[in-house]
Amino acid sequence: MSVQERKQRERADRERLIVATARELAERQGWDAVTTRLLAERIEYSQPVLYSHFRGKREIIGAVALEGAAEMAAALRAVASAADGPRARVTALARAYLDFAERNPAVYDAMFQLDGGLAFANEDTPEPLKDAFAALLETLGEVAGDGVHPGLFTEVFWAALHGLVTLTRAGRLPPGDDERRVELLVDRLAMV
Amino acid sequence: MSVQERKQRERADRERLIVATARELAERQGWDAVTTRLLAERIEYSQPVLYSHFRGKREIIGAVALEGAAEMAAALRAVASAADGPRARVTALARAYLDFAERNPAVYDAMFQLDGGLAFANEDTPEPLKDAFAALLETLGEVAGDGVHPGLFTEVFWAALHGLVTLTRAGRLPPGDDERRVELLVDRLAMV
């Protein structure tokens, strides 16, 4: 049995190596540079090895997305728990969200921009994604206001943040005013 | 001179045919299906002809984006001018925006999701794009509220709409609640 266990462990290690390498490559040179050939070369295996772990490139992107979702959820909960009062929590949450997106653009793309073959908004949604939304809900739910469904409010707030991220990074919004936009958003949306 | 004019006219016609065909193909089967080969076949010319009109596929996407921006600006102004009062105008504008995105997903992708090689948020921004933003500004500027820069307010509102569009279409938001989300957004953001 020990032999099989070792093999499984090595396989899991290699799978983590693939995901980590893909992520690093994507952050450094963009997802376009993450070709199966280059990725295979970096992990020092041949291309077909990738396909023994993942169905294809899409699934690799999906794996990076799940990893990112878990990190984002943790980051959001960390700043939320460190803030005093609902209002400060929301502001800190919003900043942390934008900050995560700015510091991990490739991961953010994997999560929301690219096709990682992941299900959303239904029961098949992977746990990390549901949990990331839950992290948003925990803080945003308490400032939804009377008579407003917390889930719906979270969706709208989240959409606003996501819009800011994508438009900013695509060069559609002039940079530098992020902080003022966040303040405006929190001021208006959060019922404190 | 008449000969040259005729040639120029025919060339312009063919360029419009390329853009229209690309758009139609993208709306029907998605941008992935818009390959240079298939596009060439549809316009009944060979591939290199495309490159005598556009630098590459990116520029074709960009052309569709500009066409879409002009249409969107017109659509937004139409509903805005038909509505009575600032509040009704904003609601109508938001609905029209989401409606345009839903009815022209490929065009919307060309404008905001894909790389059409277009400049944004600077002086090199093509006129139709600046004008589409201006159309938003005309209606949203009057509900920005005291002490809030109209441009900044428009950016935030726009980002929220854009976020709703992308998350909804990517399957990240459960469908069906669009109307309630719009109402919440307008209720909170617009200072009427």
Next chain:
DNA sequence: ATAGATTGTCTAGCGATGCTAGGATCTATC
């Protein structure tokens, strides 16, 4: 009208991509 010059267009092909079949190699068990 015809020869030459100039456009305009197409055929064929390059390099790169995601992905896979089939053979080679290495490993574990007897």
Next chain:
DNA sequence: GATAGATCCTAGCATCGCTAGACAATCTAT
């Protein structure tokens, strides 16, 4: 140490965006 089986790599397919160079159509000028 031999054999059966798991593991991996070489080589190649189809398709992509894009382009060089040959060919054909058209215009100009005699």
